[in-house]
Amino acid sequence: xxxxxxxxxxxxxxxxxxxxxxxxxxxxxxxxxxxxxxxxxxxxxxxxxxxxxxxxxxxxxxxxxxxxxxxxxxxxxxxxxxxxxxxxxxxxxxxxxxxxxxxxxxxxxxxxxxxxxxxxxxxxxxxxxxxxxxxxxxxxxxxxxxxxxxxxxxxxxxxxxxxxxxxxxxxxxxxxxxxxxxxxxxxxxxxxxxxxxxxxxxxxxxxxxxxxxxxxxxxxxxxxxxxxxxxxxxxxxxxxxxxxxxxxxxxxxxxxxxxxxx
Amino acid sequence: xxxxxxxxxxxxxxxxxxxxxxxxxxxxxxxxxxxxxxxxxxxxxxxxxxxxxxxxxxxxxxxxxxxxxxxxxxxxxxxxxxxxxxxxxxxxxxxxxxxxxxxxxxxxxxxxxxxxxxxxxxxxxxxxxxxxxxxxxxxxxxxxxxxxxxxxxxxxxxxxxxxxxxxxxxxxxxxxxxxxxxxxxxxxxxxxxxxxxxxxxxxxxxxxxxxxxxxxxxxxxxxxxxxxxxxxxxxxxxxxxxxxxxxxxxxxxxxxxxxxxxxxxxxxxxxxxxxxxxxxxxxxxxxxxxxxxxxxxxxxxxxxxxxxxxxxxxxxxxxxxxxxxxxxxxxxxxxxxxxxxxxxxxxxxxxxxxxxxxxxxxxxxxxxxxxxxxxxxxxxxxxx
Numbered sequence: 001x002x003x004x005x006x007x008x009x010x011x012x013x014x015x016x017x018x019x020x021x022x023x024x025x026x027x028x029x030x031x032x033x034x035x036x037x038x039x040x041x042x043x044x045x046x047x048x049x050x051x052x053x054x055x056x057x058x059x060x061x062x063x064x065x066x067x068x069x070x071x072x073x074x075x076x077x078x079x080x081x082x083x084x085x086x087x088x089x090x091x092x093x094x095x096x097x098x099x100x101x102x103x104x105x106x107x108x109x110x111x112x113x114x115x116x117x118x119x120x121x122x123x124x125x126x127x128x129x130x131x132x133x134x135x136x137x138x139x140x141x142x143x144x145x146x147x148x149x150x151x152x153x154x155x156x157x158x159x160x161x162x163x164x165x166x167x168x169x170x171x172x173x174x175x176x177x178x179x180x181x182x183x184x185x186x187x188x189x190x191x192x193x194x195x196x197x198x199x200x201x202x203x204x205x206x207x208x209x210x211x212x213x214x215x216x217x218x219x220x221x222x223x224x225x226x227x228x229x230x231x232x233x234x235x236x237x238x239x240x241x242x243x244x245x246x247x248x249x250x251x252x253x254x255x256x257x258x259x260x261x262x
Numbered sequence: 263x264x265x266x267x268x269x270x271x272x273x274x275x276x277x278x279x280x281x282x283x284x285x286x287x288x289x290x291x292x293x294x295x296x297x298x299x300x301x302x303x304x305x306x307x308x309x310x311x312x313x314x315x316x317x318x319x320x321x322x323x324x325x326x327x328x329x330x331x332x333x334x335x336x337x338x339x340x341x342x343x344x345x346x347x348x349x350x351x352x353x354x355x356x357x358x359x360x361x362x363x364x365x366x367x368x369x370x371x372x373x374x375x376x377x378x379x380x381x382x383x384x385x386x387x388x389x390x391x392x393x394x395x396x397x398x399x400x401x402x403x404x405x406x407x408x409x410x411x412x413x414x415x416x417x418x419x420x421x422x423x424x425x426x427x428x429x430x431x432x433x434x435x436x437x438x439x440x441x442x443x444x445x446x447x448x449x450x451x452x453x454x455x456x457x458x459x460x461x462x463x464x465x466x467x468x469x470x471x472x473x474x475x476x477x478x479x480x481x482x483x484x485x486x487x488x489x490x491x492x493x494x495x496x497x498x499x500x501x502x503x504x505x506x507x508x509x510x511x512x513x514x515x516x517x518x519x520x521x522x523x524x525x526x527x528x529x530x531x532x533x534x535x536x537x538x539x540x541x542x543x544x545x546x547x548x549x550x551x552x553x554x555x556x557x558x559x560x561x562x563x564x565x566x567x568x569x570x571x572x573x574x575x576x577x578x579x580x581x582x583x584x585x586x587x588x589x590x591x592x593x594x595x596x597x598x599x600x601x602x603x604x605x606x607x608x609x610x611x612x613x614x615x616x617x618x619x620x621x622x623x624x625x626x627x628x629x630x631x632x633x634x635x636x637x638x639x640x641x642x643x644x645x646x
Contacts, residue, residue: 070272077273187281190311190324193273 001056001150003046005080005116006103006130007039009064009071010123017230024225035071038118041178044185045148046116047079057081063091063102069201076196077188088205090213095221096124100132102216105209107137112173114155119144119177127177134175142168144179265559271330278337281310290342293468294613297460299424300468303345308379315353317361321369323377328503328565332510336558339514340521343617344468346514347624350507351420351469352376356383359429359445359500363488372427372447384425386416386474387497394630396431396494399443401476403432408483410434410446412476415458422472423457426450430474431493438491445493446485454479465616502574504625505582509561512585512621516554519589519596519614523547526600526609537599546595554592557585576638583631586621593618 011017011031018027035043043060050056060075062068063086072083086106094102107115115134120127127143134141146165147158150172157168160179188196206213218224238254240247256262267275286303293300307313315331317323331353339346357376360368375381392398401414412432419428428448435442448455458473488496524547527538537543564577596611597604604611622628 070276073269073273074276077277187306187310188273188277189309190274190315190326190330193270193277194324194326196273197270 001049001053001114002112003049003056003058003114003116004107004110004112005039005043005046005058005060005075007043007060007062007071007075008036008118008121009033009062009068010036010121013037013122019228019230023227023229025228033067033070035074036118036121036123038120038122038178038180040118040185041180041182042116042118042176043075043078043080044183045176045178046114047186048183049114049150050079059084061086061103061106063087063094063099065092072201073196074188076199076201077193078186079188079192080199082199083201085201085203086205086209087203088216090206090217093218093221093224094216095223096126096128097132097222098216098220100129100136101220102209102211103129103133104136105211106204107133108210113153114150114172115139115175117175117177119179130175130177137175140168140170140174141176142170142174143177145176146179146181148176148182267329267333271333274326274330275333275337277310278312278334279340281306282338282341286338286345287341290468290610290613291607293342293344295467297462297467297470299348299421299470300345301424304348304379304382307345307349312349313352313379314357314377316358317373317377321361321377322374328506328568329562332506332513332561332565335507335510336514336517336561339511340518342468343511343515343614343620344466346511347466347620348420348469350504350511351385352383354503354507355385355420355500356425356427356429358503359385359496360447360487362500363445363492363496364447365484367484368447368487372449376427381426382421382424384419384421384428384474385500386419386422386428386430388416388418389414390417394627396443396497397440399431399433399494401430401432402436403434403444403446405434406480409480410483410485412446412448412454412479412481414476416474418461418471419457419474420469420471422470422474423460424470428455428474429487430476431497432476434490434493440494441491443494443497444490445487445496446481447487448476448479448481448485452479452481464619465613466620501625502578503568505578505631506561506564506568506574508621508625509557509564509578509581509585512582512589512618513554513558513561515614515618515621516550516557516585516589516592519592519611519618520547520550520554522609522611522614523550523596523599526603543599546599550592550595553588557581557588560584576635579626579631579634579638582621582626583628583635586628586631589618589621 012034015031020027046058050058058080059082060072060080061084062072076083086102117130142157142159144160145157146160149156153172159166240250311324312334314323315326318325335346335350360373376383389399404411429445431443431445433442434444454477456475458475461471527543528536530537560581564574564581567577568574593615597615600609600611603609
């Protein structure tokens with residue numbers, strides 16, 4: 001079985017976000033970059049399939065800048081067999097649509113049974129790339145999955161939907177996106193880290209992907225980041241005193257007059 | 263001259279830091295208050311390969327360098343000094359002594375399970391009457407036919423009661439002085455061998471420390487580790503490496519103190535601004551960071567010399583002396599920056615303040631380090 005896991009390098013979720021002077025990007029000083037946590041669940045799922053069937057090949061692919069090699073190396077140390085970094089100046093500023101276009105190009109002439117993604121990338125949190133890739137390739141898509149069983153050429157996925165779980169049964173190849181709860185990602189062992197030393201990271205640019213510069217990056221994107229701003233500081237909470245009846249009355253008044261929610 | 267680390271080393275640093283922050287940090291206070299040896303954490307450390315860092319793969323180790331080993335200890339100590347101490351004692355004292363001086367059979371029988379983390383190791387030199395001065399060693403080993411019979415007791419044995427195997431030192435020839443001390447491997451459940459009183463310690467409380475008692479403890483001739491009479495000489499070599507471990511713990515804890523002080527100083531407001539904006543606090547942070555950095559490179563230099571098989575006696579002593587002292591200072595300043603909160607268990611610096619003191623005492627006090635350094639400067643004879 002051949003599994004491809006797409007990983008994105010994102011700021012550690014514990015990072016205190018500071019905006020760069022251009023107002024459109026993050027100040028990367030003192031930012032610790034990690035594998036997107038949802039992508040880690042996707043990778044762990046692939047590695048567990050490989051644990052059960054050692055013939056399974058797991059390849060990780062990331063679109064990113066030079067430092068994304070660290071994320072790929074971590075994935076190799078955890079047990080992935082191969083890694084590809086899609087890196088080109090022209091790719092900077094790609095939105096979800098352009099990113100999906102690049103990933104689809106990277107899959108050309110590549111055989112696979114399963115494409116795994118995290119359900120969304122921490123940061124922009126649009127959760128679009130996986131759906132766009134599935135659509136472009138005409139593959140079944142199961143998103144926000146908390147349980148996955150592979151049996152021959154088919155898969156059964158349990159996915160979170162509002163208020164319930166949905167069970168999907170579909171044929172492979174397919175696209176599956178991982179939700180928290182799918183598994184508990186492993187740590188790389190010292191042995192894994194040393195073994196990763198011998199696994200090369202393939203780097204592919206636009207030319208190697210057969211993409212023109214105007215198909216990717218800002219020029220290939222339908223959306224553009226004009227400005228980033230931090231959420232406004234939260235106002236201090238307000239405690240309503242008194243007996244239950246007057247508390248309820250006051251609450252309704254506040255909801256109507258201050259919050260304008262009623 | 264190049265101060266960079268290998269790509270693999272950086273990956274090790276990342277992994278250990280992540281493991282420590284996610285798996286150890288939330289339970290640190292529990293282990294500390296209960297003075298509990300964290301077996302479950304040790305099982306995870308074994309899975310990661312952190313209990314056999316230095317030994318080649320043929321002995322089931324990870325085959326890494328001393329520089330990598332220091333990186334692991336530094337990363338663990340940044341979150342919890344006591345777990346780092348246990349990892350150090352297991353790796354560089356007990357296991358390493360068997361690796362360096364054991365027979366193939368001893369390595370097969372003890373080193374492999376130690377490196378896999380199935381056995382927990384102890385190493386015990388100190389006695390009630392022998393600390394910095396090993397000539398006070400009273401524990402006796404008497405040859406009786408094919409056996410050795412050991413009698414006596416050891417104090418401050420890391421993993422004394424939780425260990426599966428211990429390396430202990432005993433006088434096998436009373437007349438020969440330091441050349442009359444031999445090392446022995448004793449497995450747990452050996453008749454006449456037991457743990458005594460568990461120490462109730464100021465800090466490093468998750469790392470268990472007990473007495474070891476040998477009462478007509480009979481072991482076969484094969485239990486002798488290294489040559490007869492060479493136990494103390496070998497122990498000094500093991501301690502050179504051990505001192506680098508303690509230096510690494512100190513560096514890690516100093517960084518932990520800096521990390522918590524920085525984040526506290528950035529968010530704690532007084533007089534309508536974060537206290538990090540006050541120069542008095544800034545100077546404390548700057549000094550703390552500078553000292554930690556200096557200690558760090560002394561320690562990595564000693565580790566790198568050891569990787570090149572050079573004599574590390576003086577370099578290890580300098581690393582341990584300086585790192586231990588500045589780590590104690592760092593914890594002191596960290597509590598000061600935290601003010602009243604630093605005096606409570608709600609913030610991690612309180613624990614660092616207690617844990618870090620071990621670094622100026624264990625595996626040779628600061629004073630002994632100064633002696634080692636002075637002797638190497640002046641020459642042993644002239645130093646007296």
